[in-house]
Amino acid sequence: MRHVLTTCVYCGCGCGVYLREENGRVTGASPSRNHPVSRGNLCVKGWHLHDFIHSPNRLTSPLMRKNGELVAVSWDEALDFTAQELTRIGVTTSQQGIGVLSSAKCTNEENFLLQKFTRAILKTNNIDHCARL
């Protein structure tokens, strides 16, 4: 059993929280006692931070729409098709027809990469996220 110190994914408070890891599964969450925000406390969402991680509803393989249905496909197929469609529609709309939504749930590093991808590759500034929602 390990306790891994990380940062809560719920609200903007940013509590320091330990995830309890047992045999490859996250089985619990508890507050950091010394963290300046959590100071040994969590809200009800924080204490149940681990609940969604192993939910049976998690997506576990890429999906593609074929004959109207989403079916499981390989990563290569999903990535190749996405790259091909984004390239094609970028060309037909002079780069202005593609929109990208980034996420206030994802890390700084991922947000940075996605805006770099949008600006440097898709050649558009059509990128936003739900900051205002």
Place this chain on the structure above:
Amino acid sequence: MAGLATTFGSGAMTNAINEIEDAEVILVIGSNTTEAHPQIARRMLDAVDKGAKLIVIDPRRTRLAECATLHLALKSGTDIPLLNAMMRVILDESLADHLFIDMRTENFAALRAMLYRLDLAEVEKITGVPLSDIRRAAQFYARARRAVICYCLGITQHICGTANVQSIANLAMLTGHVEKEFTGVDPLRGQNNVQGACDMGALPNMFPSYQAVDNGDYREKFERVWQTRLPATPGLSLLDMTHGGPGGPIRAMFVMGENPLRSDPSLTKVEETLAGLEFLAVSDLFLTETAALAHVVFPAASFAEKSGTFTNTERRVQLVRQAIPPLGDCRTDADIIIALSNRMGYAMAYESTAEIMEEIALLAPIYAGIRHDRLQNSWGLQWPCWNTTHPGTPFLHKYYFTRGKGHFVPNDHVVPAELPCQDFPFLFNSGRIYHHYHTGTMTRQSALLNRECGEALLLIHPDDAARLKVRTGDRLCMASRRGAVEIKAEITDQVAVGSVYTNFHFGETPINRLTIAAQDPVAQCPEFKVCAVRLEKL
């Protein structure tokens, strides 16, 4: 954010969270803090225990309002006249900090002229708040040595959101409540990394660190590091993208970890837009309402399965550490973007997320001193952090504002886009609840959280309920000009007569079908907090 940017020069919390507990007066406006920011509410209540005065300005009697010294239950959408009236009282009673105004601000004459035109009796009528309460609130706030204003989406989600924020900034500058510890203006950011996503330039007009895309010098810097030409015109904002309709400008979308089909206003329009796209790719943990419409869905790794950083509402950049490898065939969003990038002819290669942070530090001055190894053995660093030995910045605007001098921007009352009328007689407002988070994608997976709170309840005043012959638990049909939902009633006098309120976390009660897409012209924040509905008992 735009409101504070025009007045102070920087759209972020000016204090650290822990400073709040040592304030003498805390003015909370448009924030349901106990539900949405539990740890910050704790600091507020600790401050009250130490003798601080708590003033809550909110149309509803929230839990925090019940603990307040003074609760001003204003009518929704009348924040500007209320704040203006407080400022007028401060001028009339000689409580303004003229030394601060002279040395640190500009454009005060325009604000003073506007305030002297104000008719206080008229304000009492517009806001529904007794003038004596407004006067007491103004006196408490202005006389305190250490006073903090906290605001949230109740201020920004209006068509006049930017003007609301500017009015708050005016009040703080008028009394000099800015530059010190335990004193400031604190927008509470709703989501765990909304501050970071803005800092990283996930915005249509800004590169990372709020460097404008239409500024040639900034663009050239990014072009040099990224070795490619970059577009100069600002892009479309979220609502422009999701409300364009089937014939709109956007033909394809890539959505990473968002669920616009529950989070955006006027959902029917969003549905038409997304269903009309030639191509939609979504990366998410779950098959959300948005992912169910996609052509390609990528299974993303959760926060427990990756490393990186989040930036909280007090600008604290903190590590996210990997606890387990990605489940099943999942990949991190970073890996998905890198794989797509490499397929589209632009090589991206990073050995670790720490290396991505090095590129961020190179390009984003406020993150210049942030490295993963510096975060490893600390509780994070608060930006601006200008170099690798800089200790970070707990509170902003000491000695000078980010933009130089603080700028007063006088504003007049703006009537909400849609008010109740004969056909739609109730004012509808929505927000968050303690047990759930945003569109419920994650929290609704928890059996315990669902047991504690498993459905949306429409709060309705006993007088209205009596007229409609509705009892708690009865089902109602609630309709606006844009759509309708079925919802269960809960009778409570926390809401005013003629107003109803509920939460937006529940996929089966998609209340954003009803909300209006009218938005603030500058910040482009939709007016979630006011629209007109009618109720029918089922």
